[in-house]
Amino acid sequence: MENEIVKYLSRYIPVTKELEEAIVQSGFIKFFKRGTVLLEAGKPSNECYFVIKGCVRSYCFKDGEEKTTEFYTEEQAITVSVYGKNKPSDFYLECIEDAIVGVGNPELEDEMYRKFPELESLNRVLGEAIMAKYTEAFAEFKMASPMERYLNFLKTRPDLNQRVPQHQIASYLGMKPESLSRIRKRMIMKKV
């Protein structure tokens, strides 16, 4: 729904009728079916993404294996690759559920910022907050053992555990599927 993004924005700034209108008219909001690849590795991208509904996964290949690096869900900005540069993307972006995604590009963004300068300020502030959170997540990952990472995952993203196949969770947590399977077993053992 278009309303979702307005609801999100209006938590931070007053959303005028004009702004709402501009967002809807701009074609920013797009619908994708499960399995759609938004971005291919190796290709430069001119777009940025914001997940409104559904789940988008970023992944790449290493040693012939697919490695899931991030899951982006409701109200998350996708932070792989800065568009505008001509650098080929390191990652694929794939909708692993039917998804509603805000898709931006430099022209649209510049135009919106010109018309609604408060949007750029908001983006800066929210961007800083995302960065701080991500920095903390990286630090925790570094300090944690594989089992601690899985426990942390269950605590911080309990929804994902249901929505996503286990082997993708494994590589997201930096381990092999077999290891995650054994960790789960160990955890069940201890509980009984």
Add this chain to the structure above:
Amino acid sequence: MENEIVKYLSRYIPVTKELEEAIVQSGFIKFFKRGTVLLEAGKPSNECYFVIKGCVRSYCFKDGEEKTTEFYTEEQAITVSVYGKNKPSDFYLECIEDAIVGVGNPELEDEMYRKFPELESLNRVLGEAIMAKYTEAFAEFKMASPMERYLNFLKTRPDLNQRVPQHQIASYLGMKPESLSRIRKRMIMKKV
């Protein structure tokens, strides 16, 4: 030197005499001796930091041990904790070399953005670029073995390997000092 930050900015935007003056006058640029703690874990912070010269390390304690989570060197923005919120910091920030650091606060920042709106735009753009780089670094960390992480570290931050004690590098790479020592030994063995 004040010139350093002007040099940095003028790579992206024209720096007028007024802007240069405003930066110098603001007291943004500060000097710290090696060992100075800029921020203490547990205390809420009102400041943001940008390393102009020297090296700042972020760390925290886990299981009674000090864990280094990041090194910030020349021309790096320190992204732990968003100031302005009253949340206690998760990390310490310590100068591990004599350092020149830009220290900001919300009031100063707002004032500067009001006088020089191009600064806020620049911050948004640079912030997005930092975020993209960091996302990539996190992904690579997840996919890499401890030895690969160390090789990657030597490649991407060769200066740090000289500037920083090894046990701090170890925890920065998510391993114990003993492991890093053995990895180095293994690498030397193979080379001979």
Add this chain to the structure above:
DNA sequence: ATAGTTTCTTAACTTAAGTCAACGTACTCA
């Protein structure tokens, strides 16, 4: 210069992750 501390290395041992392979289950799609 030297005593005291911190840092790095080494060794022996424990634990768990990676690897390879096999098997059962679940999903999918023609």
Add this chain to the structure above:
DNA sequence: TGAGTACGTTGACTTAAGTTAAGAAACTAT
């Protein structure tokens, strides 16, 4: 619905990281 693929679990084995402890080397400060 039935064949084929993808997914999760398990087991045996290999490899390397964590742990503990001890000693050597480097650094710090008086």
